[in-house]
Amino acid sequence: MKYYVLTLFPEMIQQAAGASILGRAAKNGFIDVETVNIRDFSANRHRRVDDYPYGGGAGMVMEAEPVWRAVRSVEERLGHRPRAVYLTPQGKVLNQTMVEEFAREEELILLCGHYEGIDERVLEETVTDYVSIGDYVLTGGELGALVMIDAISRFVPGVLSNEESSQFESLQDNLLEYPHYTRPEIWHDRRVPEVLLSGDHRKIEEWRHEKSLERTRQRRPDLLRKSYQVICVYRGGEEAAAAAGLLTGKVTRYGKLLDFNRKKLRKQRVSLGKQDLLLLVLPGRQEEEGDSESFRNLRGDESPCVLVWLGEPEPERKKQLAELLEKQGFRMLAEFFLEKEMGEAQAGELALGIRRKLEEL
Numbered sequence: 001m002k003y004y005v006l007t008l009f010p011e012m013i014q015q016a017a018g019a020s021i022l023g024r025a026a027k028n029g030f031i032d033v034e035t036v037n038i039r040d041f042s043a044n045r046h047r048r049v050d051d052y053p054y055g056g057g058a059g060m061v062m063e064a065e066p067v068w069r070a071v072r073s074v075e076e077r078l079g080h081r082p083r084a085v086y087l088t089p090q091g092k093v094l095n096q097t098m099v100e101e102f103a104r105e106e107e108l109i110l111l112c113g114h115y116e117g118i119d120e121r122v123l124e125e126t127v128t129d130y131v132s133i134g135d136y137v138l139t140g141g142e143l144g145a146l147v148m149i150d151a152i153s154r155f156v157p158g159v160l161s162n163e164e165s166s167q168f169e170s171l172q173d174n175l176l177e178y179p180h181y182t183r184p185e186i187w188h189d190r191r192v193p194e195v196l197l198s199g200d201h202r203k204i205e206e207w208r209h210e211k212s213l214e215r216t217r218q219r220r221p222d223l224l225r226k227s228y229q230v231i232c233v234y235r236g237g238e239e240a241a242a243a244a245g246l247l248t249g250k251v252t253r254y255g256k257l258l259d260f261n262r263k264k265l266r267k268q269r270v271s272l273g274k275q276d277l278l279l280l281v282l283p284g285r286q287e288e289e290g291d292s293e294s295f296r297n298l299r300g301d302e303s304p305c306v307l308v309w310l311g312e313p314e315p316e317r318k319k320q321l322a323e324l325l326e327k328q329g330f331r332m333l334a335e336f337f338l339e340k341e342m343g344e345a346q347a348g349e350l351a352l353g354i355r356r357k358l359e360e361l
């Protein structure tokens with residue numbers, strides 16, 4: 001990933017991006033943070049880049065021309081126009097899904113304003129994304145740019161070592177992470193929770209999920225409304241089972257897989273709530289038993305639903321299944337059509353697409 005940070009204070013960026021994990025990543029060639037000093041593009045002999053606001057009022061405004069030239073200098077060197085982010089409290093508040101999406105770019109321009117802001121006209125001509133790092137006002141965009149660089153770089157392959165990287169992120173599920181413990185077992189008369197010493201991985205995972213929910217309820221109830229438990233129902237052969245497992249693992253840490261090839265499961269009532277997401281993975285080729293029979297016991301409560309077809313189904317079948325699911329309490333969020341075998345990269349992309357859809361709800 002290559003970042004171009006357009007700023008009046010390049011040393012602020014270079015200092016912070018040269019240290020710790022970002023510094024190591026740059027040294028190893030996984031990221032590159034280049035600063036472009038907007039002052040170098042001033043047409044003024046005093047290198048001035050700001051002026052008084054039309055209409056009066058307090059503060060100064062950064063002129064359009066030097067910003068325009070700085071942006072163009074990057075675009076001309078690259079031969080194309082990368083996404084250009086303007087850091088501003090008026091932007092969309094950065095979250096983990098946005099971070100993962102930005103991480104898919106090859107290059108990013110991060111434009112840092114100062115004073116009262118930048119002349120609107122150059123923003124209209126150059127900026128593709130307006131991003132805020134939170135609902136408070138900073139003295140300039142530099143700290144915001146650094147926050148973005150830090151959070152995005154964690155998703156750039158090679159930046160984090162295996163130990164540092166967590167495939168399952170706090171916040172991936174819009175849940176806070178469970179509490180962590182290390183030795184000693186007893187400290188200040190406080191014991192490490194017994195279950196963590198049990199060696200029973202299923203139980204430990206359940207405990208962690210429970211603690212995550214409890215914490216989020218107590219500390220960030222606002223997140224809980226955006227958090228969905230993923231229930232993946234699949235039918236079909238090995239490819240379907242593999243795709244269901246891979247995809248569910250990428251969408252959520254705490255997914256449930258239901259193998260609907262098993263008749264017993266198809267006969268049971270499976271009820272989903274408002275905060276449950278149904279992920280339905282199906283082969284495009286019709287099973288002997290029709291969909292209306294296979295899925296008659298699935299019930300939603302306005303539960304979101306994502307359909308993933310492995311291979312193209314008959315149009316009529318697609319329509320009928322969508323109608324059936326709607327009748328049974330699901331609302332269709334998205335439908336995806338894939339080749340029979342799903343690869344790691346494709347699953348990652350699809351998972352991000354699903355999380356983005358959930359965030360729009």
Ligand code: ADE
Nearest residue numbers: 087088089132133138144
């Ligand atoms: N510049 C000033 N305040 C900011 C904020 N909250 N986020 C991003 N850039 C900013």
